[in-house]
Amino acid sequence: MDSALIPKGVKRCSLGRFSLWMIALTAILLWGVIAMLLCWFKGLNQTNMNDAYGFALWIWADLAVIALGGGAFFTGFLKYIVGKDELKNIINYAVVIGVVCYVSALLILAIDVGQPLRSWFIFWHANVHSMLTEVAFCLSCYLVVLIIEFLPLLFENPKLDRKPFFHHLSHNMHEIMAIFAATGAFLSFFHQGSLGGVSGVLFGRPFAFREGLFIWPWTFFLFTWSAAACGPCFTILITRITEKIAKKKLVKDNVIDLLAKISGWMLGTYIIAKIFDTWYWAAYTLPKQGFSLIDFYSNNPFYGIWILIVEIFVCGIIPAVILISSKGRKNKRLFMTAIILAVIGVCINRWVMVMQTMAAPVMTFEDWFMYYPSWQEVATTILPVAFGAIFISFAYRYLPIFPQESELNPID
Amino acid sequence: MFPFCFEWVWDMSHIVFMGGLWYALGIVGAGLTYCIVKAAKESSDNHSNGDH
């Protein structure tokens, strides 16, 4: 039925099967949409957020999803700026995942604010001193860039490609893609960083506050670094999942291996920086404010010292070592473990920087604050996941995302 | 966002921040315009040549 839309030289499942898969995803999406509408029309009382947890599940999801979407900018950076040409075989997918992540991030933000109809104030009445302003500007600009990076791919759909205008447009855009990618990398570097700055500048919140360089707290750099390290891991993870579902190989091992190796080194250097940051924070920043490290990890099993160990050791050092060593990368099981740990690691980092910052008491006469998300929050957080799956499914089905697919899976 | 916005001040932070932003937007906008104009031109040329 939709064969005209399917790229040449590849095989796709039947439309019926695809539709079933879509119906299942749309059902989840609708659940999220209902929750979203509830939040918009009834207000944020639909959530379990409160005055202590002004930032909660959503902001975590937002930060995590952007970190994971970092694969797009970093892979683009490697391909177009550094010149790692092999990566052209995965860059398309990295861009698709990036678009999903950034659309999700903006959608979550649109639900998260108390007055969505006023959200354009962040642009119009911008406070240039606020990290959130920087986030909003770079985030939306970068989404524009990502869409620009995605468009040529869309125009390569057999049906669209037939139109000369789109054909040429796609071609022209490909030609100057390095400029877009460079701008994207610049924007991305800043917004990944400013997301780190969001918590790092909170000098009233000793758990989050970091000293830094000029106007940027150390978290600014750590966030960019970790997004660059773990974003590609997420791209690899999604690629592997896609391969599992499609039941065929889509990207050659040497491409994955190269990306993973770079990720490994990034993760390794990041985790050293992170350890140094944690030590400096614990040894110099905190005592000046009358705190010791353990003040932020005691009295609460949920945020016990284990979370720091898991973040740094289990989800930092271990995957870095595996990914750096070629032996580790060769061992399939170890490799996937490392990829998953790295992805979890960056999510834990974002979780901690948002949630633990809110939970930890600052005034001596307060106690730890606890919070459980409401179903509306969970549903709206799952909504982007469903959206992502739908988007990726469409993209995979109808767009020539994987240049090596036909070579790896010749049709008889 | 714009110099005519109420909050605008001609200070270093605004110039650096908004400068960077408009610079990036400018590049993206210009690149995109270039591609579109060129594609429009090419596609109409192609049409007249009829060599699609």
Add this chain to the structure above:
Amino acid sequence: MSETQKVSASDNKKKDAGGTTILFFLIGVAISLALGWIIFPKLLYSKKSQPIDFSHVVHSEAVGDCDSCHFFREDGTFSGAPTLAECIDCHEEAQGDTEDERIFVEEYVAQNKEVPWLIYSEQPDSVFFSHAAHVKKAKMSCESCHGEIGTSDALPIYEENRITGYSRNIWGKNIAGIKKHTWDRMKMNDCGECHEEEIGDKGSCFQCHK
């Protein structure tokens, strides 16, 4: 579906098609511009007339300056539109024989009901405007913000933004936001502009917000 056929068909008519395309594009632009600049403003504002007409000229001749009716209270606050208590001094009985006068005396004075005047310059609840600071301290004239209402013989139609509920005088009569007089518009930017000129500083948020 025979996509190829369609493409080749349009190829044949390419020159003509190009012209039509541009023409339709321009028609589209024209429709939108007309809609946005002419029809939309008409739809956006509802027109309301005041409960009764009122002549500022007649009154200022009879009672003197603006502050005879629009006065400062002892605590420095501004009374705004006069209440029945002020009007009643002269209008216990009908003054003259206009229809508006009759309605005023019969429906409001006699029933001790306040006239629900529509205030052209009504700022939203979030705005604190100190008449004392402007009139008493800065010695500004009423006209600088309210224009020539004081010399008008009849009350203009009150236009209300259907979405926001604002009086049109706040956003300005001109849909493009162009103003010729200081009193043409009363948005925050206009306050800021004057403050910048006069004081060298737009002021802090709380200066005018509550």
Add this chain to the structure above:
Amino acid sequence: MKIDRRSFLSLGAGATAGLAFSPLPWKLMDDSSIWTQNWPWVPVPTDGEASYVDTVCSLCPGGCGITIRKIDDRVVKAEKKDSDNANSGICILGLSSPQLLYSPSRIKTPLKKIEGKWVKISVKEAVAEIAEKLKDLRKDKLSHTLACISGSSSGTVPALFERFLKAYGSPNFITVPSVKDVYKLVFSLSLGSPYVPVFDIANSDFVVSFGTGLLDGWGNPAQAFKAHSILKDNKKKLIQIEARLSNTAAKADKWIPIKPGTEGVLALGMANIIIEKRLYLNKNILFDSVTEGFEEFKALVAKDYSVKAVAEITGVKQEDITALVEDFMKAQSPVALFGRGEGTIPGSLHEMMAVNFLNALAGNFNKAGGVHLLSDNSYINWTEPILDDTAYYGINKKRLDGAGDGKYFLAKHLLNRLPEVLNSSETSPINMLFVTDSNPFYTMADTKLVREAFEKIPFIVSFSSYMDETASMADIILPNHFFLERYQDVVATCGLKPAVGLSKPVVNPIFDTIHSGDAVIFIAKALGGTIAESFAWDDYKACLDETLEAKKDIMDKELFWVDESGVFNAFADAESSGKFEFINDKIRQTKPYTFVEAEGEKKQYPLTLIRFDSMRIASGYTANSPFMTKTVADTVIKENDIFVEINPKTAAEYNLTDGSKALLTTPKGKAQVRVHLYEGIMQGIISMPSGLGHSGYDNYLAGKGININELIGQIEDPASGFDAAWGIRAVLVRV
């Protein structure tokens, strides 16, 4: 020219491009956010002329001079009156008065209950119906079966009710007792006249409080707070003796925990040391020779109240007791405060007498920093009501509560005896009950018993402004104006002098309500005959004007008229102090010194439940405003659960952790509660705030927590007959 799909696409593209250059999308975007800034469902306060009206707050017996801020004709806020004169001050309750004025639980019109449902009636109809019923009673020579419960005993409105009952022919005018009634007894026993004490805390240099909630709502809270702040400024001492670390105890320089109910024992023990060491001689007081009963008292305390014995009973260390006595007697102007908590429960007469002996031994009566005694002169000088035969017959009947007779010879009114009297007879001895300015179905101990008793009364008329627990059980409600809507005289003290304040209407009544004073006068007039003749005033306003005479001009100007002659001067010098009597015949008749114990078997109920008063929870006739309830901590009430405070060590014994739910059982009732671990409470004691657990009023208050009166029974003070219960034995079981 061919119009095809491409043309339409082109038109669309043009339209989109055109729109971007028109004001439409931008103005819509702007206006939609301006819409959110002016959502029609968010009220916009109407502006108008601001004005300030002074009046006297009558929400508690404090009678503070306050200022009401108005915008045009609506009340916006209550504020502290900006002046140091005349009892100006405000507390959380007074600040709440505007919310109470506009409260959704106000009764908006006179109501009559028909088959369990409220039906609106007019004032006229209500008055006529009440008068009709009253006439019938009179016909049957049952005029004495009309009773009236009044929240206050002072001022013209209670006086009108009392006068009405007299003229009608009933002796059963009953006021809601408070600690003030016992104060008067203390002095009528030892000084022969019912003086009202005023404690000069601000000028004292050593204040010992025996559980008095100086900062928890006692007396006039605003004045008490002010006095405490002056104490702090002058670096003078406050000692709090109490089982629980109350707010007063927390602010005190020293908190001495004591087993509840043994405060009187401690006082007598202290008296023993003072007498033994002859410390009172330092104060130039020569009790030995001139004072009646001193020797007998000396022997009594020496025998039973040795430091050792007292320490044993009270749980206070011996050295603490001796140190306390030393500091107390060393001070220039020490004063001992008595009357527990807020003072809504009258309390034990002997305990207060015992504490007052310390004041006597320190010789601080009518001295700066001591106890000032005010005469109880009334400014109401009406001619006696005219009595017809029926009235004469009625008023000579015995009072139902037995006050003033036999073993209750000291008390004038004994509201707490009423439930028992009602329950002990088959048919109700009361045929009609007026309830004014009070909410006995809520405020009286052992609420279940009270309800049972009062349900027997065939006809209840409530004069309440609110749909409170009592009003909801009435048959007719003639709602009173709120105090901001009415004239009323308020008895108060200005500084250390007696005074009368004038509550003035700040706004016109917002509902179809009637001043209770008017209601009484109208009912009297409707009854005709001598009763109508006894109420010759046109209305309450006329009555008030006539009563206050020239004082009214002063009150109009200054809010208060101060009775300069009201101070009792008997102790102007040390020589005459001998008039104080430690023991005399009357005192002997009260069987000194017996202190009240908590009800319940120790075995079955190992814990002791005490009540505590909080400024943030009004526990009397006036109930909490939504704002007040909002200030209540989440360790006091959480959702609808009330917390009981318990020492962590005791909690551990009962396997209770902070916040856990438990079943609280006392001999009087059961309730599900949650526990709050609190280090500021003695082991074995648990405490609970009074003033919660309302079933009446609005959704902002009703259903929150438990009314402690449902769990505590009353204990008749053997000396006075008033309720003296300070707690009850209890048991907590985790659920």
Add this chain to the structure above:
Amino acid sequence: MSKGSKHKDKKFGMVIDLDKCTGCGACMVACMSENNVPFKENESNKLDSITWMRVYKLENGKSFPDADICFLPRPCMHCEGDHGHAPCVSVCPAIATDYDHKTGIVSQIYTRCFGCRYCMAACPYHARYFNWWDPVWPEGMEKLLNPNVSPRMRGVVEKCSFCHHRYQLALDKAYADGRDKIEEDEYQTACTQACPANAIIFGDLDNKKHAVYSLKKNPNTFRLLERLGTNPKVYYHSSREWVRRAGDNYLKHETTKA
């Protein structure tokens, strides 16, 4: 940001005497009444209950009978910040909150706020409150609304303003009287005015003649979380060491005034 005029006119602040504060809650009610703070049927969840002024109950952590408590009223601290900005002001993306250098007051503009709650995350004092619900006044109670303060809509953040509208009103009165400046006692916050114990003193912290100036220099005076560099304008006074220590975080070996 309105940093155009750097000259400092006034620096309003408060000294709260914790020895005098009885925890009665009058300041809270006065504040709510003055500032049109909404109320719900159930306010027992203190994490969604708007109380611009909140009285905290501090415990010394000791067991009976050495236990002690102290009440600590907490308005907005109106931080000046060590770097010239309050924690909340610099983070607001839309300049809905601002530091006024002429009064030292941190403003909050409800109609500008779009509810991102970043300022709440930034404030260590929990002085900022979000309107999770539409404010609802039961029928008749909307009459209580003070016209000098605009009621907030759902979805925006609000906080104590040091009753800034009272400053505006005082200025209006002064202008009408032909004066340019106001006397200290012409502008007092609602909580200061209401406190029955006179525990709150409010005034210009730079005015050497005013009580707040000398009180803030008292050795028993401290501020909350001073070590974070928030530079608050609300001072507390207590003669009890444990209370002063509870005002900030200290390492075990540190003495209270580091």
